[in-house]
Every structure is written in C-alpha cells, then in structure tokens.
Amino acid sequence: MGHGRRGPKLLPEKLLKLREYLNVGQQEMAQMLETQIESQDKEYRVHPGRVSEYETGKREPVLLVGLAYSYLGRVSMISLADDDVSVDEFRRQLGTFELVDRIGSDGKESRKLQPVKPKPVTLISGVH
Numbered sequence: 001m002g003h004g005r006r007g008p009k010l011l012p013e014k015l016l017k018l019r020e021y022l023n024v025g026q027q028e029m030a031q032m033l034e035t036q037i038e039s040q041d042k043e044y045r046v047h048p049g050r051v052s053e054y055e056t057g058k059r060e061p062v063l064l065v066g067l068a069y070s071y072l073g074r075v076s077m078i079s080l081a082d083d084d085v086s087v088d089e090f091r092r093q094l095g096t097f098e099l100v101d102r103i104g105s106d107g108k109e110s111r112k113l114q115p116v117k118p119k120p121v122t123l124i125s126g127v128h
Helices: 011-022 026-039 048-056 063-073 077-081 087-093
Strands: 097-103 109-115
Touching: 011 026, 011 048, 011 063, 011 077, 011 087, 026 048, 026 063, 063 077, 077 087
Parallel strands: none
Antiparallel strands: 097 109
16 A cells, blocks of 8 residues: 655644744634634634644644635745745745635625735935
C-alpha cells in the first residue's frame, strides 16, 4: 500500500502564529473558527483541544477549518498551506487581505478575501 498523505510541515507553526496575531487563547480561537464557519452557512464543531492539536501537528484541520483560519487572519490560504512560504513571510502577510462582500448577477451574496490595495500617497514637493 502507499504511504499516507503528509500535510504541510509549517502549517502547525503558522496556525499558532495566526492565533498569536489575533491575541486570543485556544478556547476563544475555537469559538472564532466556529463563528467564521457559521458565517459561511456551514456548521462544524471545533473543540478547544483540537486547536492545540492543530498547533502541535498532531492533527491537520479539515479544509473548512483551514479556510476559517485564513479568513480570520486576513491572509491567503496559499500562504497558510504552502511550505514554500516561510513562517516569517507568513507573519508579514497576516492582515494583508480584506473580506469583500459581493452580490452576484444571480442575486446571491458571496464573501471572498482579496489583497488590500495600498492607499495612494500624495507627495508634496518644495516643502522644507
């Protein structure tokens, strides 16, 4: 038989850094994840002990939970899951995406993450 699939090696540390960025404990993180999942009209129970297992690498979060982490940290799912993105680079990317609500041509609401656009800067010349 084949070998079991291995998840991203840096994922546990990135999940911990994301929680630290949000400045919350594991119990509050579990509640925030559940609330984020519910906002997507889904349901999934996240036990506080599970957050610890994610952060220590004992368990890998299901996709729905990974997406919730991504939304909460305002960071792309790619940088969360891709080991080519270092933990330091991931930390710099936290908070660089924003949630945008849209209404499609079919009238359905959707929410997605997109990079934050930098604010234009006006330079004033000749001021001493």
